[in-house]
Amino acid sequence: MSLRTIVAAVMFSILAMFFVFTAFMLSFGVPKATQMDDYIIMNTQKETGTNSGVTTVVFDYRGFDTLGEATILFAAVSGVIMIFRRLKK
Amino acid sequence: MNFLEFTPPLIVAIPLFGAFLTPIISKINEKARNIFAILILLITACLVFLLTQDVFTNGPRTYIFGDSNLAIPVVRILFEVDGMSMFMAIISITLALLGVIYSWSYMKENDGLDKYYTLVLLLVASMLGMEFTGDLFNFFVFLEISCITSCALIAFYVNKGESLEAAFKYIVISSIGALFVLFAVGLFYAQYNALNMATIASVLSFGFLDKIALVLLIAALGMKAGLAPMHMWLPDSYGEAPASVTFILVAATQASLYGVLRILFTVYGNAFTNIASVFSSAIIHWFIIGLALITILIGVIMALIQTDFKRLIAFAAVAEIGYIFLGIGVGLTSLGVGYGKTALEGGVFHIMNDAFDIGLLFLVAGAVYYATKETSLNKMGGLARNMKYTAIFFIVGLLAVSGLPPFNGFVSKLLIYESTFQLNPIIAIIAILASILLLAIFVKVFYSVFMGPELPKLKDVKEVPKSMLVAMGAIVVIIIIFGLFPNLIINNIVQPATNALINSSSYISKVLSVVI
Amino acid sequence: MIYNIPFIAVVAMIFIGLYAVLFKRNLVKMVIGIIIIESGVNLFLITLGYRWFGENGGVVPIFTNAPSEAINNAPESMVLPVPQALTLTSIVIGVAVLALMLSIVMHIYRHYGTLDVRKIRRLKE
Amino acid sequence: MSQMSKIVRTISNIIFPFIMIFGLYVIAHGHLTPGGGFQGGAVAASGCVLLIVAYGSAWIFERIKVSRLSIFESTGALGFIGIAFLGLILGGVFFKNFLVGSNIIFGNIPQTLSTSSDFNTAGALPLMNFAVGVKVISGLFVIVLIMAYASCAKEWKK
Numbered sequence: 046m047s048l049r050t051i052v053a054a055v056m057f058s059i060l061a062m063f064f065v066f067t068a069f070m071l072s073f074g075v076p077k078a079t080q081m082d083d084y085i086i087m088n089t090q091k092e093t094g095t096n097s098g099v100t101t102v103v104f105d106y107r108g109f110d111t112l113g114e115a116t117i118l119f120a121a122v123s124g125v126i127m128i129f130r131r132l133k134k
Numbered sequence: 135m136n137f138l139e140f141t142p143p144l145i146v147a148i149p150l151f152g153a154f155l156t157p158i159i160s161k162i163n164e165k166a167r168n169i170f171a172i173l174i175l176l177i178t179a180c181l182v183f184l185l186t187q188d189v190f191t192n193g194p195r196t197y198i199f200g201d202s203n204l205a206i207p208v209v210r211i212l213f214e215v216d217g218m219s220m221f222m223a224i225i226s227i228t229l230a231l232l233g234v235i236y237s238w239s240y241m242k243e244n245d246g247l248d249k250y251y252t253l254v255l256l257l258v259a260s261m262l263g264m265e266f267t268g269d270l271f272n273f274f275v276f277l278e279i280s281c282i283t284s285c286a287l288i289a290f291y292v293n294k295g296e297s298l299e300a301a302f303k304y305i306v307i308s309s310i311g312a313l314f315v316l317f318a319v320g321l322f323y324a325q326y327n328a329l330n331m332a333t334i335a336s337v338l339s340f341g342f343l344d345k346i347a348l349v350l351l352i353a354a355l356g357m358k359a360g361l362a363p364m365h366m367w368l369p370d371s372y373g374e375a376p377a378s379v380t381f382i383l384v385a386a387t388q389a390s391l392y393g394v395l396r397i398l399f400t401v402y403g404n405a406f407t408n409i410a411s412v413f414s415s416a417i418i419h420w421f422i423i424g425l426a427l428i429t430i431l432i433g434v435i436m437a438l439i440q441t442d443f444k445r446l447i448a449f450a451a452v453a454e455i456g457y458i459f460l461g462i463g464v465g466l467t468s469l470g471v472g473y474g475k476t477a478l479e480g481g482v483f484h485i486m487n488d489a490f491d492i493g494l495l496f497l498v499a500g501a502v503y504y505a506t507k508e509t510s511l512n513k514m515g516g517l518a519r520n521m522k523y524t525a526i527f528f529i530v531g532l533l534a535v536s537g538l539p540p541f542n543g544f545v546s547k548l549l550i551y552e553s554t555f556q557l558n559p560i561i562a563i564i565a566i567l568a569s570i571l572l573l574a575i576f577v578k579v580f581y582s583v584f585m586g587p588e589l590p591k592l593k594d595v596k597e598v599p600k601s602m603l604v605a606m607g608a609i610v611v612i613i614i615i616f617g618l619f620p621n622l623i624i625n626n627i628v629q630p631a632t633n634a635l636i637n638s639s640s641y642i643s644k645v646l647s648v649v650i
Numbered sequence: 651m652i653y654n655i656p657f658i659a660v661v662a663m664i665f666i667g668l669y670a671v672l673f674k675r676n677l678v679k680m681v682i683g684i685i686i687i688e689s690g691v692n693l694f695l696i697t698l699g700y701r702w703f704g705e706n707g708g709v710v711p712i713f714t715n716a717p718s719e720a721i722n723n724a725p726e727s728m729v730l731p732v733p734q735a736l737t738l739t740s741i742v743i744g745v746a747v748l749a750l751m752l753s754i755v756m757h758i759y760r761h762y763g764t765l766d767v768r769k770i771r772r773l774k775e
Numbered sequence: 776m777s778q779m780s781k782i783v784r785t786i787s788n789i790i791f792p793f794i795m796i797f798g799l800y801v802i803a804h805g806h807l808t809p810g811g812g813f814q815g816g817a818v819a820a821s822g823c824v825l826l827i828v829a830y831g832s833a834w835i836f837e838r839i840k841v842s843r844l845s846i847f848e849s850t851g852a853l854g855f856i857g858i859a860f861l862g863l864i865l866g867g868v869f870f871k872n873f874l875v876g877s878n879i880i881f882g883n884i885p886q887t888l889s890t891s892s893d894f895n896t897a898g899a900l901p902l903m904n905f906a907v908g909v910k911v912i913s914g915l916f917v918i919v920l921i922m923a924y925a926s927c928a929k930e931w932k933k
Contacts, residue, residue, distance in 0.1 A: 050673065053672045053673065057665075057668060057669070057672060060668065061665060063346050063349065063350075064661045064664055064665070065661055066342070066346065067321065067343060067346055067657070067661075068654065068657035068658050068660065068661045069654070069657075070342060070343055071324055071343075071654065071657055071698075072654060073654035073655075073656055073657060073697060073700065074700050074701060074702040074707075075701075075702065076324070076327065076698070076699070076700075076701060076730065077324065077325055077326075077327070078325070078326055078327035078328075079327055079701070079725070079730060080207040080327060081207040081208070081209055081327050081328060081732065082327065082699075082725075082730035082731060082732055083725035084207050084209055085209060085711075085731055085732065086711050086724060086725045086728050086731065087724060087725060087887070089711075089713075089731075090713060090884065090885050090886070090887045090888070090889070091884065091887050092201075092875070093872055093875060093897060093898065093900065094806075094875050094876075094881075094883070094884040094885060094896040094897045094898055095806040095807075095896065095897040095900055096712060096713040096714045096806065096807050096885065096892060096896070096897075097711070097712040097713075097714070097805070097806055097807060097808065097809065098711030098712065098713075098728070098731035099710075099711065099712070099731045099734045099735055099738075099809070099811075100805050100806050100811050100897075100900060100904075101731070101900075102731045102732055102734075102735040103735045103738060103811060104805075104811070104812075104899075104900045104903050104904070105200055105870075105872050105900065106200065106209050106210055106211075107210070107211055107271075107732075107735055108199065108200060108211075108859070108870040108903070109199045109211045109272060109869075109870060110211065110271060110272055110275055110735070110736075110739055111739070111903075111907070112150070112855065112856065112859060112870075113263070113272065113275035113276060113279060113739075114275060114738075114739045114742050114743070114813075115852055115855050115856075115907060115910060116150060116153070116256055116259070116260075116279055116852075117275070117278060117279050117282060117742060117743055117746045118742060118745075118746055118910065118911065118914050119153070119154065119252075119256070119848065119849070119852050119910070119914070120253060120256050120279060120282045120283050120286065120746070121282055121745070121746030121747075121749050121750055121914075121918070122749075122845065122848060122914045122917055122918060123157075123249045123252045123253055123256075123286070123845070124249075124253065124282060124283070124285070124286030124289075124750050124753075125749055125750065125753045125917070125918050125921055125922070126246075126249055126841065126845060126917065126921065127246050127249035127250065127253065127286055127290070128286065128289055128292055128750075128753045128754065128757060129753060129921050129922075129925050130245060130246035130249070130292070131292060131293070132921065132924065132925050132928055140863065140868075140869065143863075143869040147856065147859070147860070147869065150856060151853075151856055151860070154849050154852040154853045154856060155849070155853065157845055157846060157849045158846060158849060158850075161846075197869075198868070199868070199869055199870045200862075200868060200869075200870045200871060200872065201868060201871065202867065202868050271736055271739075275739060275743075278743050278747075281747075282746055282747065282750060285750060285754075286750060289754055289757075292757060293761075295758070295761045295762060295770075298754055298757050298758050298761060299758065299770055301754055302677070302751065302754045302755065302758065305747065305750060305751055305754070306671065306680060306684065306751070309684055309688075309747045309751075310668075310671065310684065310687065312743075313687050313688060313691050316691050316695070316740060317664075317691050317694065319736075320691070320694050320695050320698055320733075323695075323698060323732070323733065323736075324698045329732075710809065712807075712808065712809060713885075713888065713889065713890055714807050714808060714890060714891075714892040715890045715892070716890050718890075721888050721890060724888060738813060742813060745915075749918045749922075752922065753921075753922060753925075756922065756925060756926065
């Protein structure tokens with residue numbers, strides 16, 4: 046049992062204790078606070094004219110996240126192309 | 135609606151727009167693409183300095199995306215720019231601009247350069263985005279962009295095995311860290327149904343879940359910033375990436391260090407002060423100071439036994455990050471009281487100094503690699519004869535990193551030593567000894583690389599091209615100015631940044647006043 | 651009642667993923683471990699946004715021919731939209747990271763001829 | 776990968792249009808039904824990957840230039856950030872939904888809690904959906920094409 050696996054096992058168990066506690070502290074299906082989401086559900090048709098609440102959040106209320114995500118896909122594609130640039134016929 | 139009103143989004147949107155345009159522009163020719171990249175960064179630099187002057191005078195500035203009026207529960211994404219984010223933006227944009235100027239000639243003989251410039255512009259945009267955003271999930275998205283772009287840039291030398299390995303180790307550790315940040319953001323969302331830093335900070339009740347979220351955030355962002363137990367990726371990736379990429383990576387690492395500061399001082403700011411849980415807040419301070427000391431010692435001791443030039447500087451960078459965390463840890467123990475304030479100022483000022491010093495050393499290492507195609511120390515010698523300027527730059531760099539008087543490293547390290555001495559003299563002594571050891575290591579490196587007999591193999595080595603000298607010269611000028619007029623820099627750059635960190639209420643009230 | 655089994659599933663997935671990353675030798679298995687952690691955290695984000703209503707649970711927050719009793723008591727009957735948007739972003743991030751990691755693993759295999767972490771580890775401290 | 780048999784190729788020729796139409800449908804109706812730029816783009820990209828599998832990556836790699844696809848992708852990205860900048864120019868705020876309520880296109884607003892689905896709603900969202908859809912289709916297609924071709928390429932130019 047090399048030192049590395051012992052250290053990893055110890056870190057592993059400490060993390061385990063944290064995550065298991067979070068699992069039992071949160072109650073499923075009964076969110077503690079919902080003011081932001083209720084606002085979105087009620088105003089999605091009035092403010093953005095969209096029927097689907099999810100698309101409003103993705104493209105209008107939190108549109109900048111989706112711009113960030115589009116850059117992530119763009120970065121991944123340019124990264125893959127750069128890594129495979131030596132690939133000729 | 136004057137022009138300053140929408141500079142924050144423009145500062146992030148222009149590099150993004152430039153990155154999307156680069157593949158098309160590189161269809162024209164090589165030179166047009168390089169000029170375009172430098173032009174984009176010049177425009178962003180002007181906007182950053184314009185906004186800095188405004189934010190330092192009349193306080194933080196917010197920008198709401200999508201609609202000018204803010205809904206009652208903060209639904210939209212918010213850019214919150216205060217003294218600290220402007221301080222970090224100055225560092226990021228200067229390093230990025232000099233890095234691209236440096237890589238004009240450093241990367242000339244490589245292929246696949248239009249993707250290289252796209253990824254560099256994306257990395258710059260993600261750094262600035264991380265520093266400006268006031269939204270936790272948006273911070274995670276920009277953190278992830280910087281992970282992916284820097285991993286692809288580290289793997290630039292595709293035919294060298296080590297850089298592939300370093301890139302793989304980097305992406306594995308960063309994506310796990312980013313997932314823990316996402317888990318913590320989920321925890322905040324579960325309890326307060328808010329993703330905006332200011333609203334979370336105002337309603338945070340420091341319950342058990344918040345402690346777990348704090349641990350996850352500090353662990354993940356500290357690891358991304360190069361803190362001790364999980365710093366293994368830093369020497370590999372700094373050592374294997376091309377020098378101009380490492381130069382910009384230094385700023386990317388400090389962007390996640392800014393993340394740690396923002397979480398500690400703003401999101402958990404008033405949780406520490408008004409909830410007099412002295413016990414738990416004391417644990418955090420001593421924990422950070424302990425980690426900082428371990429980081430300094432690991433950095434210095436590992437730097438002693440290195441034979442590769444860039445890995446040695448990378449370990450020195452790890453040690454320097456240890457000093458920054460030491461300044462922050464001591465600053466946290468007594469917020470705003472006497473030595474706490476000087477410690478925080480020393481730590482924040484050291485972020486800028488470390489960025490320039492370590493950056494200069496990496497550029498010198500790149501210049502040596504460009505001229506001799508050698509990276510291991512015992513294969514080089516007597517380079518000072520025909521690489522005069524690079525030798526001078528290296529001397530300035532090594533004196534600045536180890537904190538000798540005429541240069542900027544001395545000013546911030548003095549502030550850190552002075553305040554840690556008042557907290558606990560032993561820590562200060564260890565820090566000073568480590569700094570002296572660092573000086574010894576770099577003097578040894580200087581002799582083995584630049585002095586010594588003329589090696590037959592390196593006889594026809596000529597000086598590096600103009601654009602690399604310009605980039606290195608600019609940093610040397612900045613270092614000397616910071617070193618000679620420290621009060622000038624501290625009073626009107628570092629002071630607003632630390633004040634912005636300490637009284638987080640101005641940050642929070644800026645958002646909530648707009649809402650109510 | 652399913653007390654909070656989704657959160658226990660999240661914890662289990664995170665640990666299977668962490669185990670695979672920490673203790674497995676093969677590079678591809680490490681990549682699979684990271685994707686398991688990724689989907690665990692996505693599941694965690696989605697389960698945060700669920701909301702009970704009536705006996706068959708919350709309805710998706712889309713108004714196009716939504717059931718009438720969901721429309722009458724509108725916000726309470728509908729599931730929270732924000733975590734779904736966050737999970738969409740996090741899934742695309744997972745795809746991007748996966749594509750990058752696998753291309754690097756392909757290169758490492760072509761360069762070293764093996765996928766075993768121990769043999770590749772030449773970058774000593 | 777080498778080419779599949781004739782039967783598989785003809786069947787994939789028949790199915791390919793249907794997959795692309797369904798993908799474009801999901802992209803176009805993002806603001807009415809569940810879906811949008813990313814989900815529809817992924818469906819359409821799986822249609823393109825079906826072609827790679829059926830015709831072999833070598834055959835596709837010669838016919839479809841990777842550089843043209845990455846130009847296609849950056850136009851999608853430029854479209855998306857262009858709409859955001861248009862929001863800044865027309866509506867004064869970055870990412871403003873400048874077409875809501877205007878009568879140019881996609882302008883009208885459904886009254887709250889109505890369950891009728893009218894395509895001509897939701898301001899700039901359909902445009903953003905199209906831009907992101909184009910980007911995701913070409914992006915995922917490029918990634919799968921390159922990795923498929925790289926796995927079976929004999930040797931790479933050093």
